[in-house]
Amino acid sequence: MPLLNRLAEYLQQARRVNTKHGLSPIRQLFEIVRLTRSPGQIGPGDYYSYRLFDPMLSHIDKEQFVGWKVEPRLDALNDRSWHCLGLDKVLMYTLFQHAGIRVPQTQAIYLSGRTRPLAGSIALNSPAALHAWLRNPDNYPFFSKPSASGFGRGAFLADAYDAMNDCILLREGTRIQVIEFEKQFHDIERLGYLFQTPIQADSRLVDSIGKTVSSLRMIVLCDEHEGPVLHRCFWKLPTGNNSHDNYNGGKTGNLAAAIDHDTGRVTRVINGTGLDLVEIERHPDTGVNFATLAVPNWQKVCQFTFDAALTLPKLRFQQWDIALSNDGPLALEVNLFGTGGCDLTQLLYRKGLLDDTMRAFLARHSISIN
Structure with missing residues (x-):
């Protein structure tokens, strides 16, 4: 975004904060300048995104928040030679299958033109093979996504094939012509596009949050000295006709829930970001009060995640997406980069990532954030 546009946006946000919270733009500017010098290097965008104008937060509390400039230092906890595992789901699944x-x-x-092997899957290496597969009613329903992508880009949940119109019927109610489907794949890295059996949501959750499977983002610190340690987590709650639970700043209508680490109970649910x-107190589709909701078999989910984390010894800062399926926890992927998980956990918990646990962990690995 051009500098002038960013400045105009910040000014608009400053005015909104002044109107609603009585904090003058000058005081906001003074606080932003001071926080840019904090270990987390909070900039104007971070300040408003994390609602750091909140008087309930002390200055010490605010200095624990991590801005986007510092996130790469957290990424340095992970050995760069292992980064490919977080970028390629085919490679990731191959490893996970062998690890149980x-x-x-x-x-x-x-x-197209290549074959990527994965146990239990077939290779579609030409448009003709793809179209034939899509026109076979026995292959429905399916969930599809790129091997390398994020934020739900290129992901679809297809229910059936309409032979009369030669199109794919998506769960959200739209249709895509078979010959046009490849244009939606978003396989920019050309690592392959996956077609998967849809995950069945935990039956104990259907009445509360609907039939679309939900997942947890589990942020784990793990090294040879200590771990695995669950540092933060949140629950992505799907709503409406969304075929997946990706939050994407609340633009999808999906929700994010903070979780009590001891019990798995929901403590806070939000939609949107920043101002x-x-x-949200109740699920918009089912009406269930979130105060009554908890992750089923929470301790089992944690143990599943910890066991998975131990298989990746050179990845010390792991962000797992764990689906709550009807057959128990299931690993969707491991994310290795701060953007996506770091911002939402800080917003949800009103607590910065640079707490005592994270600071001690960074110090142990000689990573400075001062």
Whole structure:
């Protein structure tokens, strides 16, 4: 975004904060300048995104927040030679299968002109093979996504094939012509496009949050001295006709829930971010009060995640997406980069990542954030 546009946006946000919270733009500017010098290097965008104008937060509390400039230092906890595991789901699933970590069942992988092997899947290496597979009613329903992508880009949940119109019927109610489907794949890295058996949501949650499977983002610190340690987590709650639970700043309508680490109970649910954040008390589709909701078999989910974390010794800062399936926890992927998990946990818990646990962990690995 051009500098002038950013400045105009910051000024608009400053005015909104002044109107709603009585904090003058000058005081906001003074605080932002002071926080830019904090270990987390909070900039104007971070200040408003994390709602650091909140008078309930002390200055010490605010200095524990991590801005986008510092996130790469957290990424340095992970050995760069292992980064490929967080960028390529086919490679990730291959490793997890051999390690005995439950993952989604992949039926087929499409990559024109090449073959990417994965146990239990077939290779679709030409448009003709892809179209034939899509026109076979026996292959439905399926969930599809790129091997390398994020934020739900290129992901679809297809219910059936309409032979009369030669199109794919998506769960959200739209249709895509078979010959046009490849244009939606978002396989920029050309690592393959996956077709998977849809995960069945935990039946104990259907009445509370609907039939779309939900997942947890489990942020784990793990090294040879201590671990695995669950540093933060949140629950991604799907709503409406969304085929996946990706939050994406609340733009999808999906929700994010903070979780009590001891019990797995929901403590806070939000939609949106920054000045547009709202707290939600009841699920918009089912009406269930979130105060009554908890992750089923929470301790089992934690142990599943910890066991998985131990298989990746050179990755010390792991962000796992764990689906709550009807057959128990299932690993969707491990994310190795701060963006996506770091910001939402800080916003949800009103607590910065640079707490005593994280500071001690960084110091142990000689990573400075001062």
